Amino acid sequence: MASNAPHLTARPGHPLKGTVRAPGDKSISHRSMILGAMASGVTEVEGLLEGDDVLATARAAEAFGATVEKLGGGRWRVTGRGGFQTPTGVIDCGNAGTGVRLLMGAAAGYPISATFDGDASLRSRPMGRVTDHLTRMGASFDWSGKPGLLPATLTGGMLSAIDHVQTVASAQVKSAILLAGLNAEGTTSVTEPEKSRDHTERMLRAFGAAVDVQEDGEGWIIRLKGGQPLTGTAVSVPGDPSSAAFPLAAGLIVPGSEVTVEGVMLNPLRTGLFDTWIEMGADLTIANRRVSGGEDVGDITARHSALKGVVVPESRAASMIDEYPILAATAAFASGETVMRGVGEMRVKESDRIRLMVDGLRVCGVAVEEEPDGFIVTGGPVPGGATVHTAHDHRIAMSHLVLGLAAEQPVTVDEPEMIATSFPGFVEMMNGLGGEVG
Numbered sequence: 001m002a003s004n005a006p007h008l009t010a011r012p013g014h015p016l017k018g019t020v021r022a023p024g025d026k027s028i029s030h031r032s033m034i035l036g037a038m039a040s041g042v043t044e045v046e047g048l049l050e051g052d053d054v055l056a057t058a059r060a061a062e063a064f065g066a067t068v069e070k071l072g073g074g075r076w077r078v079t080g081r082g083g084f085q086t087p088t089g090v091i092d093c094g095n096a097g098t099g100v101r102l103l104m105g106a107a108a109g110y111p112i113s114a115t116f117d118g119d120a121s122l123r124s125r126p127m128g129r130v131t132d133h134l135t136r137m138g139a140s141f142d143w144s145g146k147p148g149l150l151p152a153t154l155t156g157g158m159l160s161a162i163d164h165v166q167t168v169a170s171a172q173v174k175s176a177i178l179l180a181g182l183n184a185e186g187t188t189s190v191t192e193p194e195k196s197r198d199h200t201e202r203m204l205r206a207f208g209a210a211v212d213v214q215e216d217g218e219g220w221i222i223r224l225k226g227g228q229p230l231t232g233t234a235v236s237v238p239g240d241p242s243s244a245a246f247p248l249a250a251g252l253i254v255p256g257s258e259v260t261v262e263g264v265m266l267n268p269l270r271t272g273l274f275d276t277w278i279e280m281g282a283d284l285t286i287a288n289r290r291v292s293g294g295e296d297v298g299d300i301t302a303r304h305s306a307l308k309g310v311v312v313p314e315s316r317a318a319s320m321i322d323e324y325p326i327l328a329a330t331a332a333f334a335s336g337e338t339v340m341r342g343v344g345e346m347r348v349k350e351s352d353r354i355r356l357m358v359d360g361l362r363v364c365g366v367a368v369e370e371e372p373d374g375f376i377v378t379g380g381p382v383p384g385g386a387t388v389h390t391a392h393d394h395r396i397a398m399s400h401l402v403l404g405l406a407a408e409q410p411v412t413v414d415e416p417e418m419i420a421t422s423f424p425g426f427v428e429m430m431n432g433l434g435g436e437v438g
């Protein structure tokens with residue numbers, strides 16, 4: 001059935017040129033609100049991503065008892081009470097897996113109860129990967145519908161430390177356990193065979209907690225002693241590499257383009273996409289490397305490039321798990337096959353991202369093969385001229401819009417309002433660079 005909801009269309013034929021600033025990193029923005037609310041005293045944040053996901057976490061921080069004030073564009077102040085109180089209403093995390101899973105971990109260590117919910121996409125995502133471990137630590141969960149799916153009511157309290165060995169690299173699972181571990185008796189450990197993003201560990205240290213990380217034969221072991229208080233601090237949020245990927249991708253695939261994105265975080269646990277593009281022959285240069293807010297950042301320039309397909313190492317998956325959709329869009333313009341395997345986690349994001357990319361690329365005329373834990377894109381001419389279903393998923397929408405800027409015919413996406421979950425200024429930025437999205 002045809003939908004009357006607004007759609008967004010990207011039209012080809014316009015080179016993108018210019019310099020833009022990456023929006024604030026979503027992972028760090030969520031964490032600044034959550035740790036700020038757990039801490040005692042004032043946390044001042046600059047460069048916060050004011051996307052819908054983070055704003056839902058800011059409202060949650062307030063509901064748990066912190067005072068949250070917007071001081072100006074990207075500047076926020078969180079005054080924490082050194083713990084969470086029972087909220088009056090439901091904690092609605094919207095579309096945000098990071099928000100709900102980290103908040104559950106944070107709340108589990110306090111003697112409170114709270115009901116968590118989210119939108120249709122979040123209600124379909126697995127929560128057991130976090131709640132099973134929090135239950136082992138001593139929290140309990142009531143599921144009003146299917147066990148393991150939101151909505152869920154958490155009862156927190158006195159927790160005991162656990163030792164957890166990750167079976168999939170997930171920073172959300174690691175972070176939920178560590179945040180609960182802060183208020184557990186004993187030392188909590190998380191062992192990671194493949195390293196996932198380490199923003200929680202870095203931020204816990206900035207808030208005054210000791211976090212020990214050691215490498216051994218099994219991987220990396222992160223240890224955190226319970227009972228450590230957090231103290232509010234200043235947080236400077238670097239630019240989000242997962243968002244910077246979209247204008248940079250357009251720079252690579254639209255003929256005649258040259259796009260610079262400033263202030264992009266270069267934490268090596270987040271830069272797998274840039275390494276992959278360079279292996280594909282991308283003209284991608286990084287200038288002005290510096291440290292800002294405790295993270296490496298730099299200014300990245302992408303120029304239109306003749307790309308060639310590659311086999312992406314499976315060991316790189318965690319460092320670019322959110323970037324496979326945009327990688328696939330650029331791979332459609334590369335010569336030969338780009339093979340992306342070991343990315344089964346993509347199926348439990350805001351949508352089944354393997355399925356959605358396969359369907360979306362196919363309707364745009366791209367040759368793509370689906371596998372249980374991955375997919376293979378064969379580059380060539382990209383006809384476009386299609387409407388893509390995005391299943392409430394911001395990255396599926398943005399990836400196909402970027403594809404449409406370089407295809408033979410325009411590409412339209414449905415549910416474009418979801419883009420605001422992670423990248424509220426996306427359309428304005430792409431048009432400001434000379435693209436045509438509207």
Ligand SMILES: O=C(O)C1=C[C@@H](OP(=O)(O)O)[C@@H](O)[C@H](O)C1
Binds near residue numbers: 027028322345
């Ligand atoms: O910890 C985080 O901030 C995130 C971790 C990743 O999820 P997983 O932990 O499920 O891999 C990523 O996909 C998500 O966008 C943000």
Ligand SMILES: C=C(OP(=O)(O)O)C(=O)O
Binds near residue numbers: 098395422
């Ligand atoms: C997977 C993502 O986010 P979350 O898990 O927080 O919904 C994402 O932003 O691509």
